[in-house]
Amino acid sequence: MRYLLVFLAILLAQQSISQTIFPDFLEGTWKRKDRNHYEHWDKLNPRTLKGFSYLFKNGIIVVTEYTTIYHKGKEVVYSAAVKGQNAGKTINFKQTLSDTALVFENLAHDFPKKIVYKKLTDSEISVQISDGEQKKYSYRLLKQHTTNTVLDSTNANPNYNATLAQKLGADDYGMKMYVLVVLKTGSNLTDDKEFINNVFRRHLDNINNLVEQGRLILAGPLEKNERTYRGVFVLNVTSLAEADEILMTDPAIQENLLAYELFNWYGSAALPEYLPSADKIWKLSP
Template identity: 45%
Template sequence: MKQLSLIFFLILLGGSIQAQMPTFLLGTWKQEGKPLFEHWDRNQDGNLKGFSYQVLDGGEMLVSEYLDLSVEGKGLIYKATVLNQNQGKGISFEGSLVGDTYTFVNAKHSFPKVISYQKLGSDSMKVTVSGGEKQFSYKMGKVKNAKLGKEIVEHGANNASMGESYDENLAKSLGADDYGMKNYFLVVLKTGENKTTDKEFINTGFRGHMDNMGKLVKDGKLVVAGPFGKNTDQFRGIFILQNLKDIEEAKAVVDTDPAVKAGLLGYSIYPWYGSAALPMYLPYSEKISKAKP
């Protein structure tokens, strides 16, 4: 806790850092001893955008978070958007510069509360993450001639060449955030508690299930639906729902399903963060279906 108090004191001492963007971050950095990376670019408005990723054993790149550094008023704001956390919302930290260290603080956030980048040299830096009594730090070295996968660059770097293909109107119509993503609800359908063997009752329930899915698609609420193969978990299928404000509203939508009402299906719901372009496949789905369910 003493170190955290000291950091707050240094921030007050450091004051405004307007126009002092940490441009030394530009490029790709690798954590010492681990296949963990950060990549930073400067966009057209002079702000920095970055993303953290891991390189898996097969060479695939797995993005874990997106990062923004922007000047707001007279201060520098660092925003981290961790995938599958905080319902896809970014967490902002206020920054200050003391010596060769940029420190970003959000005292209200559970963890981390403080993130700092210390420039050690032209090709090395130290990153420290802390909150209360919990703290860890690591060194990163700049990677020369780093080759990023095309899908990572297109989705995360948001550099000038990407800006040429950005369609602002389309992004707004789809409800996309700055990374082309938005919040959904993933519904896992399970075998229900009603174990009836009445075939007519079962058939009626599942005909209503199929009809209700069609209605939800037309209402703009259901994006994806499909059954699982045979499994030991009694999982029957999934829904991905959109344009709903919270889990309670998602539950109300799922509860309109006749098979759920009849107890033939149960379910669990999870917040899910995915591409806002996902619904764009729907107009083509009927064109490629010979048989109708």
């Protein structure tokens, strides 16, 4: 009997660990109760929430943080990239189960080590940021509704087209998340001109294929510079992992003639609309 009880205890512990709660209630736009700061979350799929924090400065949105909550196996991970901190690196926090709140922890990080979201009502959330001990601060988030808030873009824009905005995946400000790719010289420094020309010919063909698939909406070279940056892409995806998969179809990257750096980028959701016009103004194919 004693061994049976031990087995049951272990089984229940494993079940409680695996029963992580996904914070769907975060979807939407939230405003801090004490200041003019906002959080916006979009549910990309049943396993992923994509968000960002921002404030208004002289009437312009200033993004301060990019965030993602996603399933990783049986775990739920909260990842955050704060502008101007951690050299732009994303910091991950693992969700731990709580009966009263959702707790995300990374005890190896300096600050914060713990992020707690507690749903008070459908329209109010309590947030606590702490080092797990003495250093902490808390604030409330209030749900914003377009019918009664100055954030309703339809009140300010007489040309607003809801159908087009929905088609393009635009938020209330006509914006959306992309992945910005900075291409740079890779580790393969061969001087075989025939090989290089062949690879970059296929590199350009791959660019055209990605444009036709709707996954690449902007591409262009950079002038010679000290950082060996060669060009930029804007990919019409929100996940850095998906961007990696797309870029590995590029022959120049496969052959290490090019390398890259990735950045989350918040830009106009209308960017893809320029592509039909772009196809009408070139005379010669590169």
